Amino acid sequence: MNILSIESSCDDSSIALQSLDCKLLWHRKISQEYAHSCFGGVVPELASRLFARDLPHLLREFSKEYSLNDISAIAVTNEPGLATSLLEGVIMAKSLCISLGVPLIGINHLKGHIYSLFIGQQSIKMPLSVLLVSGGHTMIIECLNYKDMRIISSTLDDSFGECYDKAAKMLSLGYPGGMIIDSLAKEAYSSGINPISLPIPLANSQCLDFSFSGLKNAFRLVLQEQVKLQGIIHLHTKLLESVGKEMKKLDLSKARDSIDSYKESNKEINLIREQILSSKAAKALSLGLQQSAVKHLLQKCEKYLKDVPNIPYFAVVGGASTNSLLRKELASLAAKYNKELLLADIQYCSDNAAMIGRAAIAHIESSPNILNSFNVANSLGIDISPRNQEIQSNV
Numbered sequence: 001m002n003i004l005s006i007e008s009s010c011d012d013s014s015i016a017l018q019s020l021d022c023k024l025l026w027h028r029k030i031s032q033e034y035a036h037s038c039f040g041g042v043v044p045e046l047a048s049r050l051f052a053r054d055l056p057h058l059l060r061e062f063s064k065e066y067s068l069n070d071i072s073a074i075a076v077t078n079e080p081g082l083a084t085s086l087l088e089g090v091i092m093a094k095s096l097c098i099s100l101g102v103p104l105i106g107i108n109h110l111k112g113h114i115y116s117l118f119i120g121q122q123s124i125k126m127p128l129s130v131l132l133v134s135g136g137h138t139m140i141i142e143c144l145n146y147k148d149m150r151i152i153s154s155t156l157d158d159s160f161g162e163c164y165d166k167a168a169k170m171l172s173l174g175y176p177g178g179m180i181i182d183s184l185a186k187e188a189y190s191s192g193i194n195p196i197s198l199p200i201p202l203a204n205s206q207c208l209d210f211s212f213s214g215l216k217n218a219f220r221l222v223l224q225e226q227v228k229l230q231g232i233i234h235l236h237t238k239l240l241e242s243v244g245k246e247m248k249k250l251d252l253s254k255a256r257d258s259i260d261s262y263k264e265s266n267k268e269i270n271l272i273r274e275q276i277l278s279s280k281a282a283k284a285l286s287l288g289l290q291q292s293a294v295k296h297l298l299q300k301c302e303k304y305l306k307d308v309p310n311i312p313y314f315a316v317v318g319g320a321s322t323n324s325l326l327r328k329e330l331a332s333l334a335a336k337y338n339k340e341l342l343l344a345d346i347q348y349c350s351d352n353a354a355m356i357g358r359a360a361i362a363h364i365e366s367s368p369n370i371l372n373s374f375n376v377a378n379s380l381g382i383d384i385s386p387r388n389q390e391i392q393s394n395v
């Protein structure tokens with residue numbers, strides 16, 4: 001029995017096939033990052049047009065290697081995410097469900113990230129405490145099993161990944177910003193550049209919640225004082241705006257790589273971008289942001305871990321869990337509190353369909369009748385929700 005899974009909650013189109021005993025048989029992903037990068041964030045209409053182009057392309061590639069008749073059930077991300085992105089995957093999943101006559105399972109994207117820890121493995125390590133850090137969420141979640149998960153704390157405003165995205169946008173370095181700021185911070189650290197120190201959010205508060213908007217604002221205020229760097233950023237932003245205007249005119253259906261080749265051919269922009277990337281001020285600020293943002297996550301995780309002696313496993317998941325400093329510091333923190341630290345394979349940290357399929361297997365295990373009592377009306381009744389509804393909050 002094989003599960004076909006589809007992910008389209010934000011800006012990654014992905015399809016996977018997994019056997020019920022957790023073998024990952026097929027998995028591909030097409031990222032839209034490059035297309036959105038000159039807008040400094042995901043443009044919903046562009047995203048849904050790219051899903052309409054890329055998801056059928058992936059399905060065609062898939063059907064060159066596997067017959068659609070090999071599929072016993074379909075899993076699709078139906079919450080949380082951008083409504084117009086979620087709809088694209090859900091519409092494709094419903095069409096397949098009708099034409100193949102197989103059950104459809106809606107999967108919560110956050111649960112998908114949690115199950116990214118167990119891709120390719122049948123055994124699950126729970127009870128588990130999870131720090132989930134992505135572009136849309138920053139949360140501590142306690143997981144007893146697939147059905148029983150609780151949000152312990154979450155962000156009061158921006159997410160961890162979003163803070164990096166907005167910092168990169170202020171530096172005119174494109175979207176997503178996590179990897180860019182992380183590598184600027186690493187360069188600063190290894191070349192002995194002192195960080196421009198920024199405040200650590202909620203450092204004196206007893207709460208377990210997170211907040212990143214004050215830190216983002218502090219970054220903005222310090223950046224405004226960097227007159228020379230601001231001049232380069234201004235010029236780069238103007239050039240990017242003109243690329244954005246040209247991109248809006250491109251016919252996405254004609255050439256798959258039109259956007260990429262358009263940007264690559266623009267040498268002037270690339271040269272100015274290099275100036276920003278090599279600026280000492282940009283590196284010092286990125287290191288300052290990285291140190292404060294990671295310290296904030298660690299302080300809250302430590303406050304939480306002190307009081308949970310009965311949960312043996314601690315994990316970090318989500319696109320931002322690839323952060324170099326975060327991974328290193330969490331390893332020490334987990335050891336201090338005697339927890340086994342679980343990390344997803346780097347290739348499965350950002351959005352992908354393999355994690356959605358792995359969560360679907362856990363869903364089937366927790367409701368085994370789902371495959372036998374298949375009913376088209378129930379499957380087609382699956383709706384999308386931009387907000388997380390499935391995992392309840394503790395408060």
Ligand code: KG4
Pocket residue numbers: 010133134135136137160161162164165176177178179182318319320321322323324349350351
């Ligand atoms: O989980 P994901 O792929 O998509 C969402 O569900 O949001 O996470 C993407 C987010 C983006 O905000 C990206 O900038 C951030 O993860 N990210 C990072 C790093 N790599 C990706 N943030 C901080 N440091 C990184 N190394």
Ligand code: ZN
Pocket residue numbers: 109113134135318319350351
């Ligand atoms: Zn995600």
